[in-house]
Amino acid sequence: MNTSFIAQFTDRGGPAPVSELNQIIDMFRGNPNETWFPTSLGKVWKPSEDSRFLIFCRTEEGVYAVSGKVLSRRNSIPDEDSVRNLYRGHDYGNWWKVSDLKQHRWPRLESIPGVQIKSRKRASASFKGMATFAYWDFGGVDFDVVG
DSSP states (O other), X not given: OOOEEEEEOOSSSSSOHHHHHHXXXXXXXXXXXXXXXXXXXXXXXXXXXXXXXXXXXXXXXEEEEEEEEEEEEESSOOSOHHHHHHTTTOOOSEEEEEEEEEEEEESSGGGSOSEETTTOOOHHHHTSTTOOEXXXXXXXXXXXXXX
């Protein structure tokens, strides 16, 4: 079963990626138990008790990422002012309630742990081109000690 996913945030259709990741972290720090972020893909996926996520963007320095635990998914924007303000004017179909957020910085995509569920490809092969979402096998990595 696909219990985790990875998503690349780009500047195609949403807030600026680095700013968006920073604001997700800020919202989490303001409410240390949980926060929300959206993706366009992932509608058929259902989180389980051990579901993890990693959202990332590419920067001039490499890869900036946020990981954590997925608590739930819903189809409509949550009724929280900070979330509504960040995503005003943007339309997404999947809203992820998450906790246990950690920030990561890696020099390149190859440094992201794990492989895509179906193809078994690493992030450097999975996210070249237009790809922005993939079901992911993190291989039991402990995100408290990675990056």
